[in-house]
Amino acid sequence: MWLSSSTVGRKVVMSISGLFLILFLTFHMSMNLVALFSAEGYNAVCGFLGANWYALVGTLVLAFGMFVHIIYAFWLTIQNRRARGNVRYAVVDKPKGVEWASQNMLVLGIIVIGVACFHLYHFWYNMQLQEILGKETADVAACVLGSANDLSGVSVHDGYSFIVATFSNPVVVVLYLIWFVAIWFHLTHGFWSALHTLGWNNDIWFNRWKTIANIYTTLLCLGFAVVAVAFYIKSL
């Protein structure tokens, strides 16, 4: 299978799974923005994404996409380190025009996935997972790190309360903001790089894609950040 046996094929898998994850983030960000305007609206979206068959299929597809992206990332990195050889240069000077992010995608990815686990524990574990297990209320005592409200007893359908509780904790808010910065760096390279790998690029589109990637990623991360900060300010 050329998607695993050839170097370009493996990169195609990285590109397509990466673009899929960007699409997911776009949906997620749009959904979060609803919480700024309407608690009922947000909970309606949460209800739609509960333990229904279509939401579960969506979750599985998403998990598969993430899994493939991560496995391939480590696989490619191991191969690339081997290709680089054991002896490193004594003097290294970054060439002009090379993005910092492009050379640190794995590290950025590990930060992104690390905080994502923490995030899943806050929301997904309390909501969809509990619903799948047939429970009606969250069973985690609090939002970790102390200061947040006690969440035990909150309905698994009440996503809005989880947001309010989570982002009342300044430590969590700062952690999330760091997370968005890591995502920003990861996507500014990943977005145009994915299209380049798929062959959809040339000398003219090179700068266009980079600009589109920067604008899109910035809007995406700002959308996430606005919700986190707004709920922290509300909690004061």
Add this chain to the structure above:
Amino acid sequence: MEKTINFTLRVWRQKDAHSKGYFEDHKMEGITGDTSFLEMLDILNERLVREHKEPIVFDHDCREGICGMCSLYVNGHPHGPEGGCTTCQLFMRKFENGSVITVEPWRSAGFPVIKDLMVDRTAYDKIMQAGGYVSVNTGAAQDANAILIPKKVADEAMDAASCIGCGACVAACKNGSAMLFVSAKVSQLALLPQGKVEAARRAKAMVAKMEELGFGNCTNTGACAAECPKCVSLSNIARLNREFIKAKLKD
């Protein structure tokens, strides 16, 4: 009066492919600015020979920037920090008086060190042998209007063909990937009618060979194009990907 500079040259010495290498410092004095980097090494080697020491081994041939033989990773850049030129076209006036100039060989598993600063680049020849040619005789040059090719396409093919196969792209790449080289060689033919016929087979064969020889996967950092002495564009890699994906989808 031409400026002269004094500096310390820190050179990588390695007895053979299997020995452990080390850096050796040499004091260089009164080197004139119009000395090329390779001439400076010649001056040092002549001194080493006079002192009955082993001269430093480095690759070189035409010394006018077209053969692709010279290499050298100078102060953290393949072909030195100047950009857009090969090591043989790099002049000592670009360096500061009293500085330390570090010279290393290309470091990549695909290009093992033979001795000192010389690396084995036959991997590139093998990739070329895998399909970097047109397999029928296309005859003598045609009249310019016999086969019409848009100016833009001709220019792009010519720019890709300017690749001299020196290996700076692999040396610069943190992934040890040879994609810029392979993409330039695929592009220079795929863009023109004589090469287009075999484009799919060529892309598949050359990519497969590149991988077999242990070069890494491209992550589009762009370090290769930034350090290329012939300024070969990163867009060639997109074209190679396109050719390769099209060929695989057709299979």
